[in-house]
Amino acid sequence: AQSVAQPEDQVNVAEGNPLTVKCTYSVSGNPYLFWYVQYPNRGLQFLLKYITGDNLVKGSYGFEAEFNKSQTSFHLKKPSALVSDSALYFCAGGGANTGFQKLVFGTGTRLLVSP
Amino acid sequence: GAGVSQSPSNKVTEKGKDVELRCDPISGHTALYWYRQRLGQGLEFLIYFQGNSAPDKSGLPSDRFSAERTGESVSTLTIQRTQQEDSAVYLCASRAFDSFNEKLFFGSGTQLSVL
Numbered sequence: 001a002q003s004v005a006q007p008e009d010q011v012n013v014a015e016g017n018p019l020t021v022k023c024t025y026s027v028s029g030n031p032y033l034f035w036y037v038q039y040p041n042r043g044l045q046f047l048l049k050y051i052t053g054d055n056l057v058k059g060s061y062g063f064e065a066e067f068n069k070s071q072t073s074f075h076l077k078k079p080s081a082l083v084s085d086s087a088l089y090f091c092a093g094g095g096a097n098t099g100f101q102k103l104v105f106g107t108g109t110r111l112l113v114s115p
Numbered sequence: 116g117a118g119v120s121q122s123p124s125n126k127v128t129e130k131g132k133d134v135e136l137r138c139d140p141i142s143g144h145t146a147l148y149w150y151r152q153r154l155g156q157g158l159e160f161l162i163y164f165q166g167n168s169a170p171d172k173s174g175l176p177s178d179r180f181s182a183e184r185t186g187e188s189v190s191t192l193t194i195q196r197t198q199q200e201d202s203a204v205y206l207c208a209s210r211a212f213d214s215f216n217e218k219l220f221f222g223s224g225t226q227l228s229v230l
């Protein structure tokens with residue numbers, strides 16, 4: 001079965017420092033992977049996606065993610081965190097070989113950026 | 116409207132009552148999803164509509180759950196004889212094309228509380 005794991009419930013980082021939010025996946029076939037962000041009282045918003053091509057994907061708000069096939073990871077990164085980045089982040093994915101309409105989501109990681 | 120709209124935003128009901136949740140997707144979006152987000156868990160796929168094709172209902176947890184969609188517009192998710200375990204945020208998302216590499220646009224969700 002397809003699965004996406006986010007091993008950290010919460011990540012704390014000081015403003016201006018780099019941040020990493022971890023995600024690993026287990027899918028059949030070539031993976032396609034997404035990051036979504038959920039701000040308080042708002043719906044999930046798309047950040048970035050990996051389908052094929054360059055392993056480093058750049059997205060909205062200065063975020064990027066690195067696809068690592070050997071480690072089956074798709075960690076979200078940002079060089080310099082902002083307090084306004086504090087939110088709930090979801091990794092999602094699926095495999096091109098299996099029911100790819102049903103995106104599988106991780107449990108979410110709460111990012112807290114302190115001033 | 117500009118985004119996916121869900122109503123009500125909050126619903127409190129008594130165990131055993133029926134509830135109906137509404138989703139207005141972005142105009143022109145052919146694909147529509149319902150997800151459930153329980154506290155501390157990832158988003159759980161419920162059902163997927165694509166145009167006039169038969170919906171994929173494989174994620175519905177029991178026969179108490181049903182959903183309808185009129186053409187490519189409004190969708191309603193109905194939960195009959197609600198149970199406390201149904202308490203969750205129910206999220207609707209739409210997508211412009213039937214393509215797995217297109218992003219989803221999410222509504223703000225309906226917070227359902229079953230007392």
